[in-house]
Amino acid sequence: xxxxxxxxxxxxxxxxxxxxxxxxxxxxxxxxxxxxxxxxxxxxxxxxxxxxxxxxxxxxxxxxxxxxxxxxxxxxxxxxxxxxxxxxxxxxxxxxxxxxxxxxxxxxxxxxxxxxxxxxxxxxxxxxxxxxxxxxxxxxxxxxxxxxxxxxxxxxxxxxxxxxxxxxxxxxxxxxxxxxxxxxxxxx
Numbered sequence: 001x002x003x004x005x006x007x008x009x010x011x012x013x014x015x016x017x018x019x020x021x022x023x024x025x026x027x028x029x030x031x032x033x034x035x036x037x038x039x040x041x042x043x044x045x046x047x048x049x050x051x052x053x054x055x056x057x058x059x060x061x062x063x064x065x066x067x068x069x070x071x072x073x074x075x076x077x078x079x080x081x082x083x084x085x086x087x088x089x090x091x092x093x094x095x096x097x098x099x100x101x102x103x104x105x106x107x108x109x110x111x112x113x114x115x116x117x118x119x120x121x122x123x124x125x126x127x128x129x130x131x132x133x134x135x136x137x138x139x140x141x142x143x144x145x146x147x148x149x150x151x152x153x154x155x156x157x158x159x160x161x162x163x164x165x166x167x168x169x170x171x172x173x174x175x176x177x178x179x180x181x182x183x184x185x186x187x188x
Contacts, residue, residue: 045180058132083107087108150177151181
């Protein structure tokens with residue numbers, strides 16, 4: 001009779017151990033999946049930071065190109081105005097002397113074409129700059145939202161914050177979130 005009770009108690013103990021082991025294994029699998037998701041998120045954040053840096057560099061490059069184009073446009077415009085002034089003076093002199101020359105007209109037409117081409121280039125560069133700035137703003141907004149999420153994870157007690165699956169986050173994820181936030185502070 002004692003042997004039967006011992007056997008029954010051992011069976012209950014074995015069942016309880018199996019049940020607990022299953023729960024621990026399930027929790028570890030969930031923890032591994034979350035760890036994998038966190039690493040993927042960190043990788044995406046790194047990629048997005050790189051994209052933001054590239055977009056910022058392109059924006060600066062376009063701004064410099066735009067500034068140079070505007071400067072050149074101003075030079076061409078002033079040169080064009082000077083040519084027109086010279087042409088008007090030459091016409092007045094010719095009207096008094098009765099001479100006609102097409103050289104000034106050709107030069108004025110060439111300058112007008114150059115001014116028009118530069119104006120079109122400036123408009124194109126402005127459109128590109130606006131597109132890049134819009135894309136950069138979107139990336140910054142996404143990064144800010146992601147940073148806020150990680151801050152929430154880092155600030156919450158590990159045993160209280162739950163996510164969609166309903167499991168509890170352990171201290172490993174919390175410490176990784178804190179490390180990620182320190183990294184963000186160093187970058188920005």
